[in-house]
Amino acid sequence: MAAELPIPIFTSLDKALPDLQTAAAEGVRYDSMVKEYESRFGHKPTYIARAPGRVNLIGEHIDYVLFGCFPAAIERDILIACGPSQSASGTSTPSSHPPGGVKAENLDPKYKPQHFIPKFNSALGPSAAEEADAASNVHAETSWHLDIDKRELRWESYVKAGYYGVLSRFFSSTTEHPVPVDLLVNGSVPSGSGLSSSAAMVVSSTLAFLAVNNKLDGITKGQLVEMSMENEKRVGVNSGGLDQAASVICTPHSAIFVDFFPRLSAEPIPLPTPRTIPRAVFVCANSLVVSDKVVSAKIHYNLRVVETLVAARVLANRLGLSLGPSDRPRIREIFSRWLGSPELESSPDKVKAGLERFLPEIEKLKPSPEGRPEGQLGITMKEMVEWSGLSEAQFHQVYLSWVDVEAEHFQLYKRTLHVITEAIRVLEFREVCLRAQAAEGELSDDTLRALGALMDASHESCSKLCQSSCPEVDQLAELARASGAYGCRITGAGWGGCTVSLVAEDKVDEFIAKVKEGYAPYKNLEGDKLREVIFATKPSSGAFGKLW
Incomplete structure (x- = not known):
């Protein structure tokens, strides 16, 4: 399985990237970064950790309830050049650098250099930390401290988040110290665009600290995904794993069908190629509405997480499935119990048939219209507690003690x-996609139209039921269809960010020109500035390390 493969470490870019043309172009960028690193720190890096952004082709806001999604890595990425800090003589000298201290700089001048040192919590003590680790079956979080302000998120917070996971997993006692590190960041994934710059940053940071501390042996792609998921929670986002899985596991020329139940798995799915149907590419268009899912988490992203968690409990109650007072199942787990067959034996076809049978059961979550404004399908906090079957104290402990959310009405049915x-x-x-692969040239562009129709339906659901879109993104999606896209949808956490459109390759320039003309924020953009906000992309390789 793809998730069980090791993290690739390459010595040359032509082995890491899908073709020689891409490798040659990226080689210039990597060489420039190494020179800049040496200029700033006085020595060459040991590794460059690379993690791509991703475009989610379909499957939004369902990863954290453990249903499968369909992302692809994109060519834009985050690079982190890293190496052990060295003295003026060119040797690594722990005595002259604090253990684990980090000097972090960014090629983008708007991000100021940072210097931070992790602190081991000696009050807890290594033996107590190890006992807590064993008792909780997780790595003791309390043994290390790095200051991350979730209220005012800074670029280095993502670097710290990646570092936390490495410290917690591999340095839970005082017998071994992390090395002092110099690192330099270079990113081409637009921040807040819905292309998962935050996950790419956390993945590349986690990979960089693993590599520089010689902790990569035995780490699989799936384990890097799981570590990165936990690490991103440290900046205040309860991620479901979609972004990290795409950034780590994807391969060139393919998307992945990534599933999260009963455990993480990833199936590479070749996208339609010139041998099967007229070639099409994906075009990403940034609405220029910045979507920071951390800053607005309590009214957007984290609220959706809580709404779906409570919905799972209420649905279980109404389906006659027993739950303990401290249980917090996800919707996929309730569906699996209702289905009554071991999920390990269920093929995607069987899961799909089961979901179609399960769909009418969702009506059990629809509130009675009596006493409600017309069209109001949400319920109050008081009603939500009552529907859960828990006391107010139990409800708070299970669903609210670990996360901040804010809403007047909670939309369990819609979500x-x-x-x-x-x-x-x-x-x-x-x-x-699989039918197109098997047809070997016998299909027409009806296949593209079928994919486009599913993307359009997904956007409609994201906008009306999940309510994770915004007027500007809805306008871009409508404009994309009018400009010749087979289909278009929001991609990413939402409330701004990007759309992704399926467009015939020979129509891309015409498509971009029409969107530019119709979307007011693009009208005065030309050249590189326009290419920064709307661009075609091909599926890219996942995260890797480049040994320098």
């Missing part, structure tokens, strides 16, 4: 309807 229908669309998208 669950989105989850189930979106999960079905993902499996249909997978089927269409």
